[in-house]
Amino acid sequence: MCRLPQGLKPVSFASPLQGIRGLLPPVGLLCVVVLIAARLPAQQAPPSATTTIGPAPVEIAPPRRNYPFPDGRTYVYSVEWHLITAGTAVMKMEAAGNERKVSASAESSGAVNVIFPVHDRFESRFDPRTFCSLSIIKHSEEGSHKRETQIHFDYAHKKSTLDEKNLKTGETKHVENDLAGCSTDVITGFYYLQSLPLQLGASYEFPISDGKTTIVRASVDKREQIKVPAGTFPAVLVTAEATSGSLRSKGKVWVWYSDDSNHTPVQMRAKLGWGTLLFRLQRVEK
Numbered sequence: 001m002c003r004l005p006q007g008l009k010p011v012s013f014a015s016p017l018q019g020i021r022g023l024l025p026p027v028g029l030l031c032v033v034v035l036i037a038a039r040l041p042a043q044q045a046p047p048s049a050t051t052t053i054g055p056a057p058v059e060i061a062p063p064r065r066n067y068p069f070p071d072g073r074t075y076v077y078s079v080e081w082h083l084i085t086a087g088t089a090v091m092k093m094e095a096a097g098n099e100r101k102v103s104a105s106a107e108s109s110g111a112v113n114v115i116f117p118v119h120d121r122f123e124s125r126f127d128p129r130t131f132c133s134l135s136i137i138k139h140s141e142e143g144s145h146k147r148e149t150q151i152h153f154d155y156a157h158k159k160s161t162l163d164e165k166n167l168k169t170g171e172t173k174h175v176e177n178d179l180a181g182c183s184t185d186v187i188t189g190f191y192y193l194q195s196l197p198l199q200l201g202a203s204y205e206f207p208i209s210d211g212k213t214t215i216v217r218a219s220v221d222k223r224e225q226i227k228v229p230a231g232t233f234p235a236v237l238v239t240a241e242a243t244s245g246s247l248r249s250k251g252k253v254w255v256w257y258s259d260d261s262n263h264t265p266v267q268m269r270a271k272l273g274w275g276t277l278l279f280r281l282q283r284v285e286k
Contacts, residue, residue, distance in 0.1 A: 162211035
């Protein structure tokens, strides 16, 4: 059986945020953000999202009134590592009753699939009134590791619970963590950024959680023309990195969103200690 070269760590390709998340203990996929913001009562209309030029409040801003969620759009990405095509990542959002469901998958390919096969499935549900994550379900097959993980966010009791099962050994674990307030997660976080104004010079700080919470700071740095297999797009570059916890100063994520009302994430790059992952939009399916 082939093994990774010495010094390299296994990686899942489900999300560039996950690349940063992989630097934390294996509680889930990657991530870049996390912490605070009270969940709004059901009867209260959410305020409009605000843009901060300068210091940003640490919070999840509810979507603006009548925000058009990208329901039914499937983003298909190629994943490259050191100029090698490493796999495919797919993300999709759809309505699920009073909630929104985000689905993501990751499949390794080519030489990477021989060295370290990855077959991951991820489902997140969040409240579309507040963008607060409600639950996460993960099925991960990475190399010889196979796990099922469920995470639930209980904002009333300020707790998150993680239940995980090793599908090879049958071993299970149950973990509870404090939850300071409304949080997004490692996949939904991309859609959260997509919903923001993304004005040049703006910055945002918000919490991301996969059972444990990390604060991430995202800044809108510049405009660029980006060419990917799906086409050529005027885009805004958003740089995100953790500002607290064990992820601090350990990696960055760059996301290029189309500079239009859709804010389509057309390209993503994650720089980590062992290398850089590049996600390029292949197509948008509707």
